[in-house]
Amino acid sequence: VCEEIGKSERLMASRRVIEWHGKRLHVIDLVGVGRKVVPFTPTICFVGNRMLVTLVPHAMKEILLRQEMGTANAGLGGQEDVRALLAAAPKGHSSFGYLDLQAILNLAYDTAVPALQTIVKPNLLGGLPVRLDWAQLPAARSMRPYFRSLGAFCVSDGKSVRISIHSPIGILVPVAAIGGAAAVFMGKKSMATQIAMPTTVEVAPETSAEARSNADALRDAVLAYFQAKSKLPEGLGDLTGNNPKTASPYLTTVPLDPWGFGFVYTVTDVATAAFEVRSWGADGMPKTEDDIVATGAGK
Numbered sequence: 001v002c003e004e005i006g007k008s009e010r011l012m013a014s015r016r017v018i019e020w021h022g023k024r025l026h027v028i029d030l031v032g033v034g035r036k037v038v039p040f041t042p043t044i045c046f047v048g049n050r051m052l053v054t055l056v057p058h059a060m061k062e063i064l065l066r067q068e069m070g071t072a073n074a075g076l077g078g079q080e081d082v083r084a085l086l087a088a089a090p091k092g093h094s095s096f097g098y099l100d101l102q103a104i105l106n107l108a109y110d111t112a113v114p115a116l117q118t119i120v121k122p123n124l125l126g127g128l129p130v131r132l133d134w135a136q137l138p139a140a141r142s143m144r145p146y147f148r149s150l151g152a153f154c155v156s157d158g159k160s161v162r163i164s165i166h167s168p169i170g171i172l173v174p175v176a177a178i179g180g181a182a183a184v185f186m187g188k189k190s191m192a193t194q195i196a197m198p199t200t201v202e203v204a205p206e207t208s209a210e211a212r213s214n215a216d217a218l219r220d221a222v223l224a225y226f227q228a229k230s231k232l233p234e235g236l237g238d239l240t241g242n243n244p245k246t247a248s249p250y251l252t253t254v255p256l257d258p259w260g261f262g263f264v265y266t267v268t269d270v271a272t273a274a275f276e277v278r279s280w281g282a283d284g285m286p287k288t289e290d291d292i293v294a295t296g297a298g299k
Helices: 057-069 080-087 101-119 140-146 172-196 205-229 236-240
Strands: 003-005 011-020 023-032 043-047 050-054 095-099 150-156 161-166 264-269 274-279 292-297
Touching: 011 057, 023 057, 043 057, 050 057, 057 101, 057 140, 080 095, 080 150, 101 140, 205 236, 205 274, 205 292
Parallel strands: none
Antiparallel strands: 003 011, 011 023, 023 043, 043 050, 095 150, 150 161, 264 274, 274 292
């Protein structure tokens, strides 16, 4: 259905009706004097005893779909593209990396379609062999299942690592984009490091003493844990549990070093229950001269 309205006015409009999901969408294409484009394409739909009006057909379709479908599962596991990727996962994979290309493509579609419906009018596109009516494009919610995201699976057999990547647009484009972003980020980080960090790090004596005291306290707590349970703790977090001999925790809290970092606990010899507790020091770098280390052995 198409009819012209207000031929003698400065604004002309042609109305057409689109049948969509059992509803009639009355789409109004606006044209100014001299056949200039007028922004937006008002769309009217009657639902029950209500009249809905949107600036573009795209928004109307989204409203109607939300009414039909209700609130969808917003969790990652509820997303159709994630379920499809996991269904294609290689057997025995140990990790799953996910880049939400579906959301990116959906956003691009959700932006481009309203722009086309706002600016490009079919009654202004003369001389084309095919009539282009952007109001006929489906809503983003309808298109989302056809967009696919990127998934990366890691499989390791103890000798080698194999990475399997599933991507709808190949691996070159996302890798190039991620690599470019990483290069920019690392460049800025390197520049910031050169500006913010001096060539040498001076540490106050009292700070070193605090780090040494905390490292020794952690070492003593690990030894107490071994004496109580005849095994070393799996991590420093185990030290906040109760000692069965004293009914009190080995440590009330696991302290940080004076620079705000956690101590690194490492078992160095299983046979002798030897271990070390290490702070990376003021420079935050492992195995450097300012590291503070406390060692112990349960046997």
